[in-house]
Amino acid sequence: MKTIINNLRMTLSELKPGKLALVQHIETSTETNGLVNRLEGIGIIPNKPIMVLRQAWFGGPLHVRVGSTTEIAIRHQEAKTIHLQPIEV
Amino acid sequence: MNCHQSETAVNGVKPRKRVALLGMPNAGKSTLFNRITGASAFVGNWPGITVDLLQANVNVNGEAIEFVDLPGIYDLNGFSEDEKVVQQFLNKFAVNFIIIVLNATQIDRQIRLALQIKALGFPAIILLNMADEAKHYGVQIEVDELSQRLAMPTFLMSAKYGKGYGRAYQEIVRQLTTEKPSFQIKNLNEQLLENGSILPLEIEAILAGIVVMPSNFARTFTAKFDSILLHPIFGLPLFFLGMFLVFQLVWNVGLPSMDLMSYITTWIQNFILEPILKVFPLLIQNFVINGIWNGLATVASFVPLIVLFFIVMAISEDSGYLSRAAYLMDALMGSLGLDGRSFVLQMMGFGCNVSALMGTRIMRSKALRLLTMLTITFSLCSARLQVFIFIIAATFPNQNGATVLFSLYILSFIAALGAAFILKGQFPNQEPFVLELPPYRFPTLKQVIMRGWGEVMHFIKRASGFIVFGCVAVWFLTNLPLGATGLNTFGGQLGQFLSPIMQPIGIDPYLTLSLVFGFIAKEVVVGALPVIYGMNADNLTQYITDTVTWTQAYSFCIFCLLYTPCLTTLATLFNESKSWKYAAFSVVFSAVFAWVISFIFYQGSLLLSL
Ligand SMILES: Nc1nc2c(ncn2[C@@H]2O[C@H](COP(=O)(O)OP(=O)(O)O)[C@@H](O)[C@H]2O)c(=O)[nH]1
Numbered sequence: 001m002k003t004i005i006n007n008l009r010m011t012l013s014e015l016k017p018g019k020l021a022l023v024q025h026i027e028t029s030t031e032t033n034g035l036v037n038r039l040e041g042i043g044i045i046p047n048k049p050i051m052v053l054r055q056a057w058f059g060g061p062l063h064v065r066v067g068s069t070t071e072i073a074i075r076h077q078e079a080k081t082i083h084l085q086p087i088e089v
Numbered sequence: 090m091n092c093h094q095s096e097t098a099v100n101g102v103k104p105r106k107r108v109a110l111l112g113m114p115n116a117g118k119s120t121l122f123n124r125i126t127g128a129s130a131f132v133g134n135w136p137g138i139t140v141d142l143l144q145a146n147v148n149v150n151g152e153a154i155e156f157v158d159l160p161g162i163y164d165l166n167g168f169s170e171d172e173k174v175v176q177q178f179l180n181k182f183a184v185n186f187i188i189i190v191l192n193a194t195q196i197d198r199q200i201r202l203a204l205q206i207k208a209l210g211f212p213a214i215i216l217l218n219m220a221d222e223a224k225h226y227g228v229q230i231e232v233d234e235l236s237q238r239l240a241m242p243t244f245l246m247s248a249k250y251g252k253g254y255g256r257a258y259q260e261i262v263r264q265l266t267t268e269k270p271s272f273q274i275k276n277l278n279e280q281l282l283e284n285g286s287i288l289p290l291e292i293e294a295i296l297a298g299i300v301v302m303p304s305n306f307a308r309t310f311t312a313k314f315d316s317i318l319l320h321p322i323f324g325l326p327l328f329f330l331g332m333f334l335v336f337q338l339v340w341n342v343g344l345p346s347m348d349l350m351s352y353i354t355t356w357i358q359n360f361i362l363e364p365i366l367k368v369f370p371l372l373i374q375n376f377v378i379n380g381i382w383n384g385l386a387t388v389a390s391f392v393p394l395i396v397l398f399f400i401v402m403a404i405s406e407d408s409g410y411l412s413r414a415a416y417l418m419d420a421l422m423g424s425l426g427l428d429g430r431s432f433v434l435q436m437m438g439f440g441c442n443v444s445a446l447m448g449t450r451i452m453r454s455k456a457l458r459l460l461t462m463l464t465i466t467f468s469l470c471s472a473r474l475q476v477f478i479f480i481i482a483a484t485f486p487n488q489n490g491a492t493v494l495f496s497l498y499i500l501s502f503i504a505a506l507g508a509a510f511i512l513k514g515q516f517p518n519q520e521p522f523v524l525e526l527p528p529y530r531f532p533t534l535k536q537v538i539m540r541g542w543g544e545v546m547h548f549i550k551r552a553s554g555f556i557v558f559g560c561v562a563v564w565f566l567t568n569l570p571l572g573a574t575g576l577n578t579f580g581g582q583l584g585q586f587l588s589p590i591m592q593p594i595g596i597d598p599y600l601t602l603s604l605v606f607g608f609i610a611k612e613v614v615v616g617a618l619p620v621i622y623g624m625n626a627d628n629l630t631q632y633i634t635d636t637v638t639w640t641q642a643y644s645f646c647i648f649c650l651l652y653t654p655c656l657t658t659l660a661t662l663f664n665e666s667k668s669w670k671y672a673a674f675s676v677v678f679s680a681v682f683a684w685v686i687s688f689i690f691y692q693g694s695l696l697l698s699l
Binding site: 038057070077 | 113163167169194198228292293302303305306315319321324416417419420421429521522523525526
C-alpha cells in the first residue's frame, strides 16, 4: 500500500538512498529546455517511481533507478530540477 | 570513416526502397542492423546531412533494398547532434517504412519514441528487442494487444541471440513486397511542434493492463555487482587494478605472440623472398628487403597483440562497465570542465582516437565537444601501443615491461586532464550530465570474433596503404643521395636539422626521423625504424638496447604519445569541428605540450643522476 506524504516536497537531489518517490514535475527554464526532453526520454515523467541507489564521492553524481529497469547517473545540479513526492511503502 | 569507402547516396527521382532503423541509444540497433545486413554495410554520405550514416543494400526477394542505421536518440524533439541528424534525415529523405527498435525491458519509457513516430504518420514496425533480458527481469508484454493498440506490427525478439528474429524478418519482407509508395513527411519541424510531445497519460493508456514491470526494489545481478564495483571507496581502486591487469595480460600474452609472428616472417624472408630476389640488382634487393619487407614484417608482428587488445576492448565496451567508469570519474572530470562521458571516450580512444572523436557527437555543447576532442588526442591508441611495446621491450628488463607500459597509460590520462585544466577557460560549458547505466552484459563469442576480424581487416587496409608509403619514403630519404650513409643522407640531414629541438629531450636524429614520419600514422614509426637502421626487427632490438638509454627511450615514448596522433585523427578533428583553426591549434598545442613534458622528464632525469 503506497501512501503519499503530502506536505513533504523535495527534489531528487535530496532523496535518501533506498527511498522511493514519485516524480511530480521537472522545472523548466529557457536554458534547460533540451534537458527536459532528455529526461522525459529517459523516463522521468510525472507519477513515475524513482529511487536513489547510491551517491558518488566528492559531490559526484547520483546513481538513480527510474521505474524498475532504467538506471542513470545524474549530477546534483540536474537532480535539483526534478521535483518529487516522497511515498512510504 | 577511416576504414570504409564513402559513397554518395543519390536522392534521385525514383528512389529504391529504403528502410530506416530508429531507436534509443543501447536498444540494440547496431546488433540488429548487423544481423539484417551481414557484412555488407558501408558508410554513406547524404547531401544535407552533417555526418555519414551506416547503410547497406540488402537483396530482399531479388530487389535491392537500402537499409539505413540512424543514430540512437532519446527524443525526436531533442537537441543533440545525433537528434538533429535524425530530424534532418527524416525531413529530407523518403522511407518505405521505419523499423523502431525498442528495448523491451524498458518499454515503459521507450514506447514514447514509437508514439512520436506514429503521431507523425510514418509507416513503421516495432521490434521489441532484448526479449531474453525482459524474460530474465520478469517484464511481461502482451505483444498482440500492444500491436493492435498501436496499429503497428510489433514483435518481441532478441537481436543478440536471434530468438524471434525469423518472424520479425518475415514481416520486414512482407512490408517490402506490398507495393506502397514511399513516405515523405512534409515539414517535420512544424509537425513535431504540433504532434511531437507525448503526454504521460498517453503512455499510461497505451500500456495499461498489457505490460507488467518488475518491482522497483528488485535486487538484480547487476545491482549486486554494482554494490562492489561502484563502491564509494573501492570503486576507483578496483577500476585501476582492472586496467593494470589488462595491460599485464596484453604484455604477457602479446610478447610471445610477437616472437611467433617474427619467426614466421623471418622464415618467409629467408626461404621465399631472398631466393626470388637473388636475380635482381643489389639496390633492388636492398629496397625490397629494407625498404618494404622489414618495415611491414615488424608492423605485422603486432597483429596478434592488436587483436587480443581489441577483444579486451570489445568485452569492456559491451559489458556496460565503461558507463560506470563515467559515473566514478564524473566529479573529477567536472572540475576540469569535462564530464564522465569525456572519460569514457578517452578510454575508447585507447582503441582508436578516430572513432572516439566521432563518439563526441552525443554531446550537445560545442565547447564541451571541442575540449573533449582535444583530450582524446592524448589517448594512447593501439597504434602508439605498438611503438611503446617495441621500445620498452628493447630498453627495459622484461619483468618491468608491463608496469612501464601501464605508467604510459596513466601518463596519457594525466596529460588529457592537464590539457583540460589548461584549456578549460577557453571552452566553458553548461552541459547537463545525465547518463544511462545499462545492465552488465557479456558479448557472445561471435561478437568478439567479428570485432577481432574487423580489426585485422582494418589493419591490412592501413598496412597496404600509408604504412607501405611511409616505409618507402623513409627508405628513399635514408638511401639518397646514392652512396651516402648515416647522417649524410637526406634523412640523416633532416634529423640533424631538427636536433637543436630534439636533443634537449634526448632524441637522436635517427629516432627523430621516425617521429617525423609518425605524423602520418604511428605504425609508420614502428615500420620506419627497421628501414632507418637497415636491420630486421631482432637485430634492431639488440641495437637499440645497446645504444639508447632507458631515460632516452622513455622520453621518446612521452613525446610520441603526446604529439599529434595521426593524419586520420587530424582529418577527423577538422571534419567534426569544421574549423581549420581548431585543427591547427590542436597540432601546435600537442607538439608544444609533448616537448615540454619530455623536456621536464629528460632534463630532470639527467639532473637526478648527476
Ligand atoms: N541481452 C541482449 N543484449 C543485446 C541484445 N541486442 C543487443 N544487445 C546488447 O546491447 C548492447 C547495445 O547494443 P547495440 O547494438 O550496440 O545498441 P545500439 O546503441 O542501439 O546500436 C550491446 O552490448 C549488445 O550486445 C539482445 O537482444 N539481448
